Amino acid sequence: MKALKIIIILVFGLTLSCSEDNDDCCINPDVPQLIIKLKFDASQERLNNLGQPATIPANNAAQSPTINKMSANYIEFAPTATTALGTGEIIFEGNETNAGGTQAINFQNAIFTGNDELFISVPLSDVASGNYNWVRVSLAYQEGIINVLTNGNEIAGTLASFVGYNNYITSFNLNGNTFNINANKPQGFWAFEALGFTTQGQAPEGATTVPNPLFNSSPIPQGSCVVTGQFENQLEITGNETENIEVTLSFSINNSFEWTEVNLDGKYEPSIGEQVVDMGLRGLIPSHSN
Template sequence: MKLIKILPIIVFGLFMSCGEDQDDSLQPSNPNLIIKLKFDPTQERLGNLGQPVSVGSGNAAQSPSINKMSANYIEFAPTATTALGTGEIIFNGEETTAGGNQAINFQNAIFAGDNETFLTIPLSDVSSGNYEWVRVSLAYQEGDIDVLANGQDIIGTLASFVGYNSYITSFDLNGSTINVNENKAQGFWAFEALGFTAQGQAPEGATTVPNPLSNTSPIPTGSCIVTGEFENGLTLTGNETQDITVTLSFSINNSFEWTEINADGKYEPEAGEQVVDMGLRGLIPSVSN
């Protein structure tokens, strides 16, 4: 008699357990917004106004091979007239006054390489809406460049600090430690090749920052906020069940530019050729699920 009474309880318990499992499987997922970086040497080369431009007279340039990059700010803008800072800000990097004035805290920066993920955040943290533009404040890029030294073609690594202001204690460049311990304005760079290192500063205002919205939504002078347009827009409904990936494709088409002393198209620091521009040359964002 006890067995007969217990069996219905066991069957009922099994039914409830199965029902709970089914309910769990029907629970909505928690999708993310994934930001990936891409560096394209064939993408159109743009100037500050977002229009195609050629290499400056008396200069030469090459397309570096970018190893990693860091950004300090990402914003989605609904329209071409959305003022900077009034769109949907999805990322703000860490800043500090340790070096005096407000600056990007390079020591705590986030980095990513080509076709790598830079940022992942819950879509629930992003406001629903239609976005036509994206703004990205670039902070740092590191890549390989071709150099002519002592009559030989070698490959060196260039670290470019393109943010508005960067507080740097020290950093590693191909095994060489570069000590700074102060703020550095936009255009500071360091170079390493065959164990030899050098540092320099590009002229103020020389770093190209493409902004096709310069007439309707300008950016502050000295910033490195590159602006790009979604081909078909980005629409977030708030009901997404799958991850959404936004790939930020940056043009590195002849993005490393220098003053040409020997007209051979090769970067020759020994000849006194100076770095004048390290800015990325355009941004095309794309969306995928």
């Protein structure tokens, strides 16, 4: 995996210099690639932790954010429903650090991507041959627009959601406003900016939804944020590919931002004590081009 990580880093470094109008400008046309893209879908089914359809609990409300960018920290292809976490084909592992005291995702070195854009590209020759039915993705960060009710007016603001298992953050910027953290933050840490006003908070421990339809056969650790999804059609990698394979990881953002209601109007109004309880993605559907 060390060689694979080096290749990913090199590819990512090249991607930074590319035009945003052409996702494929830095992909070597002479070497067949596994191309991973992320997609955010507000119409995709809303699931619970067991991968079953989920409704919004009584006295809570939710909305579908508009996601501007997202980051993942781990991608794994699994052949079967009984393949244990970490024993499949690990496609990507993000940078981590102990700078905050315990092991955590290094936010400053994370890779970010927008909707239906290139996340990573690796040579197919570095991916083990096999038939893969499942994908596991450890999500780290999402940033997007939500609506907030304040003083009777509904305004749009930017929400930063740290959904990774543990996150070392030095600082980050929302619309020109800098948040200096310089510490580890657990899953569920969030920050918000609207019209120059900023605030930050922490969702309850264990409240972030992480759908895993393989809960019984392949459980995942509490708080890991490893979302599991099944390919619509089995992905076969033979080792003799002559063309790129493109995998799109489609995440459900269907009412994924959830809060407790004080005023039962379906509007998020933090000024009256309405609290964020969940920012987790609500399902994963992977698909591929071959």
